[in-house]
Amino acid sequence: MVNSATVELVVSAVKVFIVVNVILLMVMVMILAERRISAFIQDRYGPNRVGPFGILQPIADGIKFLFKEDVIPYHVDRFLYLLAPAVILVPSLMTFAIVPFGSSFSFYWGDTPVHVRLQIADLNIGILYFVGIASLAVYGLVIGGYASNNKYSMFGGLRSSAQMISYEIPMGLAIVSVVMLTGSLRLSDIVADQQHMWNVVRQPLGFLIFLVAAFAETNRLPFDLPEAEQELVGGYHTEYSSMKFSAFFIAEYANMITSSALITTLFFGGYHVPFGILEALNLPVAWEVVVHVLSFSIKTAFFLFVYLWVRWTLPRFRYDQLMNLGWKSLLPLSLVNVVLTGIGIAIF
Amino acid sequence: MVATALFYIFAAIATAGAIMVVAQRNPVYSALYLVLTLFALAGEYVLLMAHFIAIVHVAVYAGAIVVLFLFVIMLLNVRLEERAPDAFRYMIYAGLPMAAILFVEMGYFAFRGFQQAMVQGTRVGLVESIGRALFSQYVLPFEVASILLLVAMIGALYLSKRKLEIVAFKRPRSKKERLKVMMYEEEH
Numbered sequence: 001m002v003n004s005a006t007v008e009l010v011v012s013a014v015k016v017f018i019v020v021n022v023i024l025l026m027v028m029v030m031i032l033a034e035r036r037i038s039a040f041i042q043d044r045y046g047p048n049r050v051g052p053f054g055i056l057q058p059i060a061d062g063i064k065f066l067f068k069e070d071v072i073p074y075h076v077d078r079f080l081y082l083l084a085p086a087v088i089l090v091p092s093l094m095t096f097a098i099v100p101f102g103s104s105f106s107f108y109w110g111d112t113p114v115h116v117r118l119q120i121a122d123l124n125i126g127i128l129y130f131v132g133i134a135s136l137a138v139y140g141l142v143i144g145g146y147a148s149n150n151k152y153s154m155f156g157g158l159r160s161s162a163q164m165i166s167y168e169i170p171m172g173l174a175i176v177s178v179v180m181l182t183g184s185l186r187l188s189d190i191v192a193d194q195q196h197m198w199n200v201v202r203q204p205l206g207f208l209i210f211l212v213a214a215f216a217e218t219n220r221l222p223f224d225l226p227e228a229e230q231e232l233v234g235g236y237h238t239e240y241s242s243m244k245f246s247a248f249f250i251a252e253y254a255n256m257i258t259s260s261a262l263i264t265t266l267f268f269g270g271y272h273v274p275f276g277i278l279e280a281l282n283l284p285v286a287w288e289v290v291v292h293v294l295s296f297s298i299k300t301a302f303f304l305f306v307y308l309w310v311r312w313t314l315p316r317f318r319y320d321q322l323m324n325l326g327w328k329s330l331l332p333l334s335l336v337n338v339v340l341t342g343i344g345i346a347i348f
Numbered sequence: 349m350v351a352t353a354l355f356y357i358f359a360a361i362a363t364a365g366a367i368m369v370v371a372q373r374n375p376v377y378s379a380l381y382l383v384l385t386l387f388a389l390a391g392e393y394v395l396l397m398a399h400f401i402a403i404v405h406v407a408v409y410a411g412a413i414v415v416l417f418l419f420v421i422m423l424l425n426v427r428l429e430e431r432a433p434d435a436f437r438y439m440i441y442a443g444l445p446m447a448a449i450l451f452v453e454m455g456y457f458a459f460r461g462f463q464q465a466m467v468q469g470t471r472v473g474l475v476e477s478i479g480r481a482l483f484s485q486y487v488l489p490f491e492v493a494s495i496l497l498l499v500a501m502i503g504a505l506y507l508s509k510r511k512l513e514i515v516a517f518k519r520p521r522s523k524k525e526r527l528k529v530m531m532y533e534e535e536h
Contacts, residue, residue: 125399132403135411161415
């Protein structure tokens with residue numbers, strides 16, 4: 001006889017292990033995808049020599065990073081310099097904990113019934129957890145920029161803090177309008193609410209605002225001003241080498257994965273399959289779970305592709321344009337959206 | 349059992365962090381220790397089942413306000429304390445009694461409210477209960493607080509805008525304007 005607390009602990013541990021490893025694996029896939037898709041968009045070949053179609057390229061990159069000399073410049077603030085890559089990785093891996101990546105299933109362990117929900121933590125505060133933890137991501141960049149003791153890095157850090165604070169507000173308001181529709185902060189409720197109609201249909205403006213803000217929050221082009229290779233020589237990570245440098249990259253890709261997963265969850269029905277296809281197929285329950293996870297993965301993968309597509313298509317914003325867009329366009333728009341949502345709820 | 353252990357761990361981190369905030373010479377380090385303290389406090393809130401307060405604490409204080417602190421510190425490059433380590437030595441005579449008074453005061457009220465809080469404290473900090481209280485019993489104070497914030501924001505905007513008007517990037521057209529610019533330049 002297994003006691004239920006132990007079962008819960010083991011189930012949680014297994015889920016955490018799988019999710020973290022899948023994210024890190026996806027980071028590798030994304031690095032390859034980024035290089036191949038950028039090559040495709042620019043009419044080049046891209047890396048295609050290591051393994052078939054170049055699929056072993058990320059492993060080669062990883063080995064290269066591990067064996068590079070780890071230089072710590074003498075003018076840096078040593079403690080903070082070493083802290084920054086660690087600080088930046090933590091929130092980017094923590095935020096995925098609330099995303100429901102599939103429905104739930106049950107089985108027997110000995111004779112104890114075990115119910116597994118495919119979500120690490122179904123918190124009462126739900127989406128607020130994401131808002132809170134994601135707002136900490138800025139510390140990694142700021143600390144890195146400051147500790148490098150280099151004016152370009154410093155500018156990168158300052159830009160990132162201004163940018164992330166500016167875009168958190170429209171993002172939060174876009175989330176508010178979704179929460180208003182659902183009446184719950186729990187992501188499992190938000191997903192369940194979208195079984196018949198995705199939120200993107202009811203919240204097109206909210207979706208656009210969230211998408212733009214998500215690009216700014218992850219420091220991706222067209223909002224990658226904190227790095228801006230041409231002006232800042234890489235920005236906050238200029239002074240980093242070897243695995244520390246790659247920690248910044250892993251964090252950026254992990255953030256992209258979490259953002260895509262959240263866009264899917266909040267606006268595109270999470271793990272639900274559209275148009276009642278799943279009901280029509282009449283599959284056994286076990287297969288339904290697999291289809292749900294697959295549906296979630298495909299939608300998330302699509303938004304990851306959108307990230308790459310936009311990066312290699314659009315030019316970078318100027319700093320004043322970025323701030324104008326955030327404060328003068330997105331913020332009023334998101335407020336209007338909240339009001340419209342309120343009116344909509346009152347009418348229907 | 350686990351909760352008690354966690355309470356002491358978070359309490360130790362919060363206290364140590366708070367001491368480091370004042371003990372550090374470098375203001376950037378102070379701000380970062382403040383983040384650590386805020387985090388430990390958020391942990392305590394979670395232990396009290398006040399999930400909403402905990403996450404708002406992290407999102408607002410750690411995620412926004414201290415980032416702004418850091419922003420200002422880095423922009424202004426505040427090195428006063430480093431350059432003149434003894435400049436604030438008289439602060440200790442004012443600061444210590446104030447700290448003692450605050451400690452006794454808060455300790456007294458915390459002790460008095462302790463029993464009561466133990467009984468009813470389990471559901472106070474959840475989203476549902478806070479939302480219900482804010483939009484029924486406390487709706488007026490809530491709205492007044494928002495107006496207060498709005499007024500403060502407008503005030504800040506006004507104060508920062510006034511100088512920009514005088515040094516606008518255009519040639520002074522009239523004598524009066526030229527005088528104004530000259531006076532401004534003399535002042536600064």
